[in-house]
Amino acid sequence: MTAGTPFELPAKCDTCVVRHKSICAVLSEDELKDFNRIARHRRVPTGQVIAADSEIVFANILDGVVKLTKTLADGRQQIVGLQFPPDFLGRIYAKESPYFAEAATDVELCAFPKDGFEGMLRRYPGLEHRLFENTLDELDSAREWMLLLGRKTARERVASLLMMIARRAPNVGCSHTPDNNFAKFTLPLTRADLADYLGLTLETVSRQITNLKKADIIELIDNREIIVPNLDALEDVAGN
Amino acid sequence: MTAGTPFELPAKCDTCVVRHKSICAVLSEDELKDFNRIARHRRVPTGQVIAADSEIVFANILDGVVKLTKTLADGRQQIVGLQFPPDFLGRIYAKESPYFAEAATDVELCAFPKDGFEGMLRRYPGLEHRLFENTLDELDSAREWMLLLGRKTARERVASLLMMIARRAPNVGCSHTPDNNFAKFTLPLTRADLADYLGLTLETVSRQITNLKKADIIELIDNREIIVPNLDALEDVAGN
DNA sequence: CGACACTTTGACTGTAGTCAATGTAAGTGG
DNA sequence: CCACTTACATTGACTACAGTCAAAGTGTCG
Structure with a gap:
């Protein structure tokens, strides 16, 4: 649970899995x-x-x-955001x-030092615009979740x-692709x-x-592995 | 409840109450x-x-x-945002x-046509930056509210x-100023x-x-008018 | 005055929380 | 290899907080 000292490696942008999906998509090769000069890879194990x-x-x-969490003084906790690849992490400004x-x-990050990143942000306005769009999407998701937390039943949630x-989840390594109606x-x-x-x-x-x-509505292979034979049926249960 | 046809007036920026507090604060006089050319004042009565x-x-x-609201198919409703002067309204991009x-x-707006506003946004990057900062703050508030909706008791909420x-509320006309510990x-x-x-x-x-x-913890003058003799005491009840 | 919108209060119910026991699987060491 | 630990998940019995349904109260307006 405590922060360790995760090892760091220089980034290799030319073979990067999120080169064209992350915020880096707006950057030219130059x-x-x-960017590459300041970026460092970092591994963070589960729970850290x-x-x-x-x-x-x-x-x-x-x-x-x-997971992004907030906690009350007495320990009650709420996850306020879940981030998957190729999401960007960090509250700028x-x-x-x-x-x-x-x-x-277990998480793999491509991390940027605060100062260096903020310099980039000033130099490449396209980057800021991209982060803005991300933030707007996150705001929409947060409000979607407010509806869930305020009004949905446990089953619907x-x-x-x-x-x-x-x-x-398709963006997370080990999972299978959901096609039309199966996942x-x-x-x-x-x-x-x-x-x-x-x-809850x-x-x-x-x-x-x-x-x-x-x-x-669902099948369990084990506690973590889930099959949804009919996504429409699950969607119905979800409310909306 | 249905949309009427609110009257519109040209904006007068030189006497505007939010000139230096709204997004307009980042604009030069020129x-x-x-901006002034495309802006129109608009009144919207309660509930519309x-x-x-x-x-x-x-x-x-x-x-x-x-109020910004989201609603489920069966009518359950959730307010996902409350906006006060000098806030900016509208989901851009x-x-x-x-x-x-x-x-x-009853609300008074200074409204901008979509196309004109998006043109401005392209011409004045300072404007986009300002809106970005607004959005980041809104995201923080939304997440704060997620904690409330997910984990707080009715009393705390x-x-x-x-x-x-x-x-x-100080920014809303009729209300009194909260000083140190009284509101x-x-x-x-x-x-x-x-x-x-x-x-709830x-x-x-x-x-x-x-x-x-x-x-x-509070006193009621009437249903709407509230006195908080000791904000710290209220803060305690609020949890956090 | 009556109509209407909003709020409060009461009695009862139901959903999700709490507390506790049991189940399951993976990993450790004798 | 098997007992033991540990971490995580399920299940059950009971409780409590907030929801539901219903009635009465308050204030404003025509």
């Missing part, structure tokens, strides 16, 4: 060289902190899933990050989350994490997963 | 003239729709409070707005909302709206307000 409260880390996610970033699975993961994927989160994302307890999440299984 | 689903309206809020904007009180309004303000929302913002029912909101009154 600009990318500039990427950026503690206040500290700010800028990075592209190459692999794995990152702030002295302190208003939340906590933690590796939900769990179904909604499975839908969301079925949609995004198979590995949950990147424990039951406790699911609960923290859904505003882990027992309630477990019960709802059992219910969806009994209703033949 | 740039402002350009400003922008229905999909439609996009760009505007500065001059007076009043705007999208074909459709993912939510619904409605006047919570109501107290948190009162704190938020005590902080922001007096007019709630810009009905109990039903409070409930929709807090993910209006009955629960009403009961919690009664409880806070009985606990001497």
Whole structure:
């Protein structure tokens, strides 16, 4: 749980898996060289902190899933964002990050030092525009989730989350491709994490997963591996 | 409830109340003239729709409070954002707005036609930067609210909302100034709206307000007019 | 005055939380 | 190889907080 000293490697942009999907997509080859000079790869094992409260880390996610959390004084916790590759990580234009970033699975990052990155931001306006678009999308997602947290039942919440993961998980290594109406994927989160994302307890999440299984909406290979034979049926349960 | 045909007046930037607080603060006098040419004032009475689903309206809020809502198929509703003067309204870079904007009180807007505004955005990069900072702040607020919706009790939620309004309401005409530890303000929302913002029912909101009154945390002059004799005490109830 | 919109209060219910026990699988060491 | 630990998940019994349904209260306006 405590921050270790993850090893770092120089970035190799020419073979990068997210070269054309991450924020780097807006950079020319020349600009990318500039970027390449300051970028460092970094591995963060499951459960480790990427950026503690206040500290700010800028990075592209190459692999794995990152959770952003907020916590009340008495320990009640809420996940306020889940990030998958090729998402960008880090609260720019702030002295302190208003939340906590933690590796939900083993994570591979391409990290940028704060100063260097902010210099880039000034030099390449296309980059800022791209980050702006990202932020607008994140805001839309956050508000979508507010509807879930404020108004959906436990059953609807769990179904909604499975839908969301079925949609995004293809970008995470080990999972299968969802085609039209079938999906198979590995949950990147424990039951406790699911609960923290859904505003429920882990027992309630477990019960709802059992219910969806009994209703033949999903099948479980093991606790983490899930098959959705009919995404439309799951979508129906999710509400909206 | 249905969209009327609100009257429109040309904007007068030189006497504008939000000239130096809204996004216009980043514009030079010359740039402002350009802006002035396309801006139109618009009044929207309580309860009227400003922008229905999909439609996009760009505007500065001059007076009043705007609620952004999302609704499930069966009618369950959630307010996903509250906007006060001098906030900017409108989802830029999208074909459709993912939510619904409605006047919570009588509202005065300074509105910009979509095309004209997007032209400005291209011509004056400072403007885009300013909107980006706004959006980052909105994202932080949305995530703050996710914590409230996911993890706080009814009592904590109501107290948190009162704190938020005590902080922001000074910008809304009729309310009093909060000094160090005392605040007096007019709630810009009905109990039903409070409930929709807090993910509760209006009955629960009403009961919690009664409880806070009985606990001497707040005083009610009438249903809408509230005095907080000790903001620290309210803050304590709000959790965090 | 009556109509209407909004709010409060009460009695009862139901969903999700709490507390506790049990189950399952992977990994460790004797 | 098997007992033991550890981490995670499921299940059950009970509780409590907020929701639901219904009635009454308050204030404003025509």
